[in-house]
Amino acid sequence: MNVIVIGAGVIGASAADALAGAGHAVHVLDMRGPGRGASQASAGVLAPFIEAHDGDPWLDLCVESLSLYDAFIEGLRVRSRRPVQYQRSGTFEVAVSPDDVARLNALRAWLAARGVTSEWFDGAAAKAFEPAISAAALGALNIPLHGFVSVPDLVGALTHAASLAGASFESPAEAVSVTSSNASVTVSIGSRSLSADAVVVATGSWSSRVKVNGAPAADIRPIRGQLLHLKWPEDQAMPQRVVWSPRCYTVPWTDGSLLVGATVEDVGFDERSTVSGVHDLMAAAGDVLPAVWRATLHEVRVGLRPAPVGGLPIIGPSPSSPRVILATGHYRNGVLMAPLTAKKVVEAVER
Numbered sequence: 001m002n003v004i005v006i007g008a009g010v011i012g013a014s015a016a017d018a019l020a021g022a023g024h025a026v027h028v029l030d031m032r033g034p035g036r037g038a039s040q041a042s043a044g045v046l047a048p049f050i051e052a053h054d055g056d057p058w059l060d061l062c063v064e065s066l067s068l069y070d071a072f073i074e075g076l077r078v079r080s081r082r083p084v085q086y087q088r089s090g091t092f093e094v095a096v097s098p099d100d101v102a103r104l105n106a107l108r109a110w111l112a113a114r115g116v117t118s119e120w121f122d123g124a125a126a127k128a129f130e131p132a133i134s135a136a137a138l139g140a141l142n143i144p145l146h147g148f149v150s151v152p153d154l155v156g157a158l159t160h161a162a163s164l165a166g167a168s169f170e171s172p173a174e175a176v177s178v179t180s181s182n183a184s185v186t187v188s189i190g191s192r193s194l195s196a197d198a199v200v201v202a203t204g205s206w207s208s209r210v211k212v213n214g215a216p217a218a219d220i221r222p223i224r225g226q227l228l229h230l231k232w233p234e235d236q237a238m239p240q241r242v243v244w245s246p247r248c249y250t251v252p253w254t255d256g257s258l259l260v261g262a263t264v265e266d267v268g269f270d271e272r273s274t275v276s277g278v279h280d281l282m283a284a285a286g287d288v289l290p291a292v293w294r295a296t297l298h299e300v301r302v303g304l305r306p307a308p309v310g311g312l313p314i315i316g317p318s319p320s321s322p323r324v325i326l327a328t329g330h331y332r333n334g335v336l337m338a339p340l341t342a343k344k345v346v347e348a349v350e351r
Ligand SMILES: Cc1cc2nc3c(=O)[nH]c(=O)nc-3n(C[C@H](O)[C@H](O)[C@H](O)COP(=O)(O)OP(=O)(O)OC[C@H]3O[C@@H](n4cnc5c(N)ncnc54)[C@H](O)[C@@H]3O)c2cc1C
Pocket: 006, 007, 008, 009, 010, 011, 012, 029, 030, 031, 032, 033, 034, 035, 036, 037, 038, 039, 040, 041, 042, 043, 044, 045, 046, 173, 174, 175, 176, 202, 203, 204, 205, 206, 207, 209, 210, 224, 225, 226, 227, 261, 262, 263, 301, 302, 303, 304, 305, 306, 327, 328, 329, 330, 331, 332, 333, 334, 335, 336, 337
């Protein structure tokens, strides 16, 4: 089939790669360029048991997607012939108050009931396990199943693998509307249009702006996130895994970079960084990793997380046409959800 994918963030890129790999003729449009929406700001943390808890409908989706990740990355490395930094080195969630200790011990019991391995470390043991954390930490919960992936590597490899499988990429190209008939579907891009057998709308926070005939605007709104990219001081032990605290999380990279995330701000489509955002993230990181005050500030990344007003991501055919497949609203978990979303998009296109 001929398929147009609108949006080349981590969701559109993974859909394009999966569709091209399945033998479809894929053309990808992006108004900015691959990976330059929310995905460029993402920390790449893969942590369903921190992001979602008991009874949250996100949980099963995120857990299922994480279970696909090893094969997803392995296949991608082979197909793209590119390295993708990916580690399943766990998360270390630090308790800084007695309430945190109680909450994390309840989480540990719940994980055990689900058959998920986790390990509690008391204060001194936590510091021995992860020497970079503050001596004031009361303890920490290690969940070894969790991990992280480099999102620039990931999006680069996905677009390269898709191209090797025959997909074409076009940017800047802003899709304005999508009109479907029984026989085909047409995408308007300024004064011209393109037709295909199916269209995938993977436009993240901008999804409500793409008009799909016969369907209400996608109920997605942008939630800004600021993330710091630091260079860790060379004479200090670098954290070995994702460290999570009540007010921030940090992700260590092999080149000595540390990402510190992230603010959560309801400010519309404003993608600017702010002094208060940097201040709050630095203060939060300094509480849990004191050596962070000696790091250098490399850059501030800003992205708009696509928050679904209905609470869950929208993945599947539009109510107006089976030829229009929606893949949006992944909010805080688009990187984690990429393998499962790509799989569901291919199923929807081939149905
Ligand atoms: C600070 C921060 C940290 C995060 N950390 C994590 C994390 O650790 N783990 C995790 O899983 N998730 C994380 N997220 C969330 C994750 O980044 C998003 O869920 C994910 O990037 C969404 O991907 P997407 O492809 O749907 O959207 P985007 O990456 O925003 O891509 C959408 C693309 O569509 C294009 N587009 C939009 N409209 C049009 C149009 N009309 N025509 C053509 N192109 C169009 C845009 O240019 C853009 O490239 C984080 C987000 C932020 C902001």
